[in-house]
Amino acid sequence: MKILNIKTISALVLASLMLASCDDNLDAEPISDGIAQNSYQTGDQIEAALIGVYESFQGNDYYVWDHVLFSDVRSDNHYAGGDNPMIFQLDAINVEPTNDRIYNAWSAIYNAIAKANVVLEYTPKVERLITEERRTQILGEARFLRAYHYYTLARLFGGVPLVMESVKSVDPTTIRVPRSTEQETYDMIISELKLAVDELPNDYGGDASVNKARATKGAAYALLAKAYAQQPVPNWGEVVNYANLVLNSPAGYNLMGSYSDLFDGSHYNNIESILEVQYLGGNEGTWGPQMHLPPSVSGDTWRKFVTPSHDLVNAYDAEGDNIRKNATILFENAPWADEYWGNEVGSSIPFAYKWKNAMGWQSSDHIYLLRLADIILLKAEALNATGQPGPAADEVDRIRTRVNLPVLTAEVRGSQDLMKAAILKERRLELAQEAHRWDDLVRNNVAVETMNAVQDIDLRTGNPVNYDMKEYEIFLPIPQRELNRNPNLVQNQGYN
16 A cells, blocks of 8 residues: 555544644534544444555645755755745745744644544444554554654744644634643654554555655664654763664565666665655655756756755765765756856856656655665764764764765864764765755754855855844744734743
């Protein structure tokens, strides 16, 4: 079963997610328990609802494209490109609570959580055409997916309202959920994932397109490692523990021999992949690559978004990292002027290139949600944080040797500070355009100093760009429309 093999989701799922989505529909009538129970009587019906949860990765603009905007464009990796004022705000680190991309992400992610809540609530009640083994797996899958979406919210906004069941009442005391703290949000995520580990299989058989499309023990272990690292006070021991469980998984994860094969469109569902969105092309394709790719690839001539930055290109060049640079960036003469690369039409500018197949807005390029190189480098980060720069270097060298770079020097291997900087740089070169950079800067407590040290020049004026980032801008603002709707919500400090 691939993600989105079943497109028709029951009316109850759609109605229930709208009720729980912090949207205008909160004023609608709730669905009765009787109708809900009648809608989920067989295993097939609950399987369809579960597919609806997975479909959120494909039908949600955040996971299609905005995840790159919120991480790579907001950081020193990419410029906004294009012509969208809301994206310019992200690029300038000057995001307003009224920014519609922030609101759309918040709403869509809570819609996905609402779908997961329905599956978790009604799967135990299904009595026909379901085995106990499959019932347990479905619960694990839905629990993992709900935790993944809350992890996304926690990274973006900090503490958020924890909506853990479907909405059955329009009583304001029920639907106007206050924010939990950031740590409480991570505690819930970690607790959910630990339950999911016991419910999920290592795999679903021999079909990689299934095993990489659905939640597994390996995916839960990987997300646990990331959650323990990203929470307000990292638990590095647990990061190492869960990273090792991924590395030693019976699923057999391993690095691909060729870095470029990861992104050529022909080697998805590979041994390095832990979880990825299974775009099939055509009616089940993604429009994301069309937004990035240059005219020679996309077949159109309008100005594209997510332009690689001077800082990122310089980082590849300084390291002599041509393999990853060429897999990530493509230079081309553009039929428009660019304020950072060439203020004349026809200038050579870089394009984001990890998704390489536009296919007329219906691309079959996948999105890696979790892949092994990320977890290996996260393990290195944890080892170094616990005073083990040498073993940390061994993990980083696994990543470097794949792209024909020399191993780290003895000086770096012997210094915690140098090792920390080396890991952060390695993560940047390895994971650019995969929506990791902002989190990496935040986790290493260098987001403000990094962004304020960037030396960009606006070629239209010849003036330097002043990002003037403040500490509170680590998190995005809570959408103003949600604050207006729910008086129990409190805005992130600094945005008031």
